[in-house]
Amino acid sequence: MSVETKSNEHRGKISRFLFLGLAWLLAACVVIQIFIAGMAVFTSPSYWHNHIVFVHLFEFIPLLMLIFSFTGRLPQSLRWISAALFVMIFAQFFTANFTGAGAFHTVIAAVMFWLALHVAIQAKRIIFGRAKRKESQ
Numbered sequence: 001m002s003v004e005t006k007s008n009e010h011r012g013k014i015s016r017f018l019f020l021g022l023a024w025l026l027a028a029c030v031v032i033q034i035f036i037a038g039m040a041v042f043t044s045p046s047y048w049h050n051h052i053v054f055v056h057l058f059e060f061i062p063l064l065m066l067i068f069s070f071t072g073r074l075p076q077s078l079r080w081i082s083a084a085l086f087v088m089i090f091a092q093f094f095t096a097n098f099t100g101a102g103a104f105h106t107v108i109a110a111v112m113f114w115l116a117l118h119v120a121i122q123a124k125r126i127i128f129g130r131a132k133r134k135e136s137q
Contacts (some may be wrong), residue, residue, distance in 0.1 A: 012071065012072050012073050012078070012134060013025065013072075014072075015068045015071035015072030015073075015128075016068070016072035016074060016123070016127045017127065018064075018068045018072075018122045019065055019068040019074060019078070019123055020120065020124060020127055021063055021070055021092060021116050022061050022065045022068065023119045023120035023123050024120045025058070025061060026058060026061045026062065026065070026085065026116040026120075027059040027086050027113060027116035027117045027120055028115075029054075029057070029061070030112050030116055031053055031111040031113065032054065033055060033058075033109070034050065034109055034113070036050050036051045036054055037051050037109075050064050057097060059090075060086075061084035062082050062083070062085035063082075063086050065078075065082040065085070065119075066079060066083055066086065067105075068081040069110060071080055074123065074126065075126065078119055078120070078123060080121060081115055081118070081119045084121065085112060085115055085116060085119070087110065087130065088108055089112070089116075091104075091108055092105060092108055092109070092112075093106070095108060
């Protein structure tokens with residue numbers, strides 16, 4: 001195996017692990033975001049500011065996931081879900097600021113959590129399944 005091939009394989013492995021970490025981080029961020037919204041509804045409206053600010057800390061995670069899905073040579077299904085998650089975050093901005101669309105805001109958040117969790121679980125299966133296959137060879 002050439003040095004270049006080993007280097008590309010190493011980059012791919014790093015990309016896959018970064019993708020996996022970002023997927024779990026996104027799922028956690030969505031849960032935290034939902035929690036902050038709950039605090040705003042049930043504790044104090046002052047938490048809405050935290051809800052608005054927090055999204056800016058993770059809004060580009062799905063875009064990074066999309067990039068790492070290519071460099072890590074992950075399946076197209078994970079690429080499409082990463083792209084969908086990115087679009088959904090911006091749909092959240094739309095539903096939060098467009099009269100009449102607010103009810104979809106919570107539904108999109110639930111779907112985002114489910115998709116982030118799904119993609120994290122799938123990536124874990126793919127990455128560690130791939131590692132087990134290589135060990136047994």
